[in-house]
Amino acid sequence: MTNASIYLLDRRLDEGEGGGDRIALAGVAGETTYAELHDRVRRTAGGLRRAGLRPEQRLLMVMADSPEFVTVFLAALRIGAVPVPVSTMVRTDGLVELLRDSRARFLATTAEFATLAAAGAAGAPELERLLGPQELGELAAGDPDDEVYPTAADSPAFWLYTSGTTGRPKAAMHRHGSIPVVCETYARQVLGIRPDDRCLSAAKAFFAYGLGNSVLFPLSVGATAVLEPAPSKPDTIAACAQKYSATLFFGGPTFFAGMLRTGLPADALPDVRLAASAGEPLPAELYRRWTSHFGVDVIDGIGMTEMLHIFLSNRPGAVLPGTTGVAVPGYDLRILDEQGHEAPNGTPGTLFVRGDSTATGYWSRYAASRQVFQGEWLRTGDTYVRGDDGYYTCLGRTGDMLKVSGIWVAPLEVENRLLTHPAVAQAVVVGAPDADGLDKPVAYVVSRPGSTVTEHELVDHCREGIESFKRPRRVVFVDSYPTTATGKVRRVELREAARQLLKAG
Template identity: 30%
Template sequence: MLFYEIINDHPAEDPALICQDKMLTYGEVREEVTLWAAHLQSSGVCKGDKVGLFSKNCNEFVIAYLAIIKAGGVVVPFNFQLAAPEVAYIVQDAGMRVMVTRQKLELDAALQECGCGPLKQLDFEDLRQPVDRGYEDIAMDDNDNCTIIYTSGTTGHPKGAMLSHRNLVANAKDFTQRVLMYSSDKTLCVLPMYHCFAWTVSVACPLLHGCCIVVQENYTLAEALRLIQRYEITQFAGVPTMIQMFEKGADSGQLASVRFFISGGASLPQKLAKDFKKKFGKPVQEGYGLSEASPVCTVNPAEKIKVGSIGPQLPNVRVEIRDEDDRRVASGTVGELCVRGDNVMLGYLNRPEETAAALRGGWLHTGDLAYQDEEGYIFIVDRLKDMIITGGENVYPREVEEALYHHPAVQENAVVGVPDKLRGQAVCAYLVLKEGAAATKPQLRRFLMERLASYKVPKYFFFCEQLPKNGTGKVMKTALRENAIEDLVNRQN
């Protein structure tokens, strides 16, 4: 099955999407997707072309995503929080010539600085207009590249995980074998659709089963509660921060219609999971995934949830804990979490060496340390990488460090994650300034806001005379994280 075909067989009159109280049926969505696909083809999109998609959550995001694929293109969703230079890098790396946007972006200077060729932007209004030519069916295979999800790499540059039609469809089918969905269900999509977790769990899975998706553009507790009650939402997926907001600010009656709550994107604190269950009488089903696996690999089944665990492997997905020699370890032994299945990516765009390393031995190596109990439930222990997860968004320290090095006053810097009650982790930067130079925290924030998405900008800045280093000159980030916790306790703001 090709991914855009998941909407084909549902009754035309059934509700598919609701956003800002405007409803589209499955029949209307199919018509719009075909029209927009014809527009894209008339604009020169051919099979295999990389087409950007830049928008906040809305009905049109779903239509554009499916239309790009139906036109033969490969959809590249953008995090709408990215700054212009970050967008330009992805445009260049993907060899992109066309981008679909809610509103056209000011990218000329950033694209020119990157050495990019011309980029044609089509906004939603452009794609709604009548088109002279009809849609031309494109021969495609389910192993063809369908989407590219850009995820930060250890070098600080984003790398594109290429996912096929089969990857996306298989993950939606496998997830809903564990978490059942019915055509009568209504899903609240509050997570950003550009994010792989949101796209699979809150969009692809419901569309596959003919559910109705109620779209929330920006998450606020008050609006989420209003939508849940007005539309009698039965399914909710979010990051722990959202679960925490429910636990603090909602009463049990306001969430009575919701049949299940899924949490992902960051570790769910055990106390929060227990407090939520106690207050609402419903558990939170924590799962785990990564973009390279479309993304879901594990999730707790409703019939048996283990607090602190990310659950057992999904049906048709194999998860093993392996040692440094790529051998499977015994239950209870910590090793690297590795994944195999139809959900695993084709590889990284333009990065054959990194692809080979990530997929060595036929297994996706996640870079996460975990152990598995005797019942197959998996527990994340730590991350091999230094990645920071703040509010469900991935931040790689090297990217922030590289941006800070462009500041004229910065001699050295190192970025680490520190615990944060609201977001799970916060970004913290340590800086050594050049002799005689000066910089203030507000100045540094303003400097970075022009170069990075806001969630990547450090919440905390500490100035020091030198960074802790080992004998080879490498910054000891474990020691730095320990220092950061102590400094946060003692800081005077």
């Protein structure tokens, strides 16, 4: 039998020598030992069974990062049901769509989202039960149930919805066997996670990156997950890191840039031994600024909801700034050109990956599954180039590449040049057609606090450092960017704004 809840939880108690006394969860809700978490999960599992939740039925979760989130997730796995964490930024209409799409029978929520959950439940006729804070408390207070549903490695375990920025959200369906894969590859062999680590993630647990950081990885080795239910902001996360002695810190480039802009002191992360970045490529200049200020190394990597976690990453002590590193052990990579042929080193193409944590497909999305899941390989949709040194560099999403004056331009190259200017904190470059219908680069820039710079100066700065045709035709100064629930910049909105800007001349 391969049940992920056994792998993540019961093994700690089987270790003896005080394994159950180790702290599993910490944060504003207090500390929970592995023995206490095991007891809560067994009681909640029994309560879910008695309430009528059956194997392979979906349980949608609109829950803050909290002990309740971890308990419900593990209890559902334990009885063979399928937990489906979804974005806590979802609105009522979006929640109704997810409930109907997943055909969820149960909906669990924490207090922060009780009103939202009630409104969503009213529009979901197949939903049988809404479990609010009181109901979840009653389940956890019931009799424990030691029965574990006999799942296999290939049994359905949980679903994760993609952000759906370019269309309807799609549920990637993951197996019980995928959880040990990401824990034994990236977590152990790249992060080097240890039982004495305390993991703090700015990325929330409702999507793949945060779920690994805050639940799967720490529990897999008997470490501690530091849970922060409030929305992630630089000052609150820094305070959390100090108060709970976080040693591993997870974020994304946009969040790291925000930490610098906020003006946090250099000793804001006193116990952090390593930071990890994902979600978007980490620019080399941002890497240098962040590491030099906080004195903590950052390993940039790429993962996907469809792959569960990171499969390509830099290594501690072997970071090549501006790259995404090399393949995580257990994963194979290849770059294919537009004709589907292997691209030689130095030639851009679309990145493909294969590994044992790949989702089995998208729920009720046949055409999308065929496009992304291609035999053993998964098409990432990212344009990459591999150097002679074996390091991979991201050039952006395949659809984000621009052709200017008949030559391909990677927005990331222009962004990286902009970031070398001392007045630039963040830069996002998108393409839009000008009055002649020809695509041109447009830059959206966030200035560093206290700095002043003009559009003309930044265009000249780009012209001096990269080929002239790659320079942005316009530079727009903004305070922030529109982002997805996972913190990624919504480039589609910036492209539309840029189109209107160039159209107006």
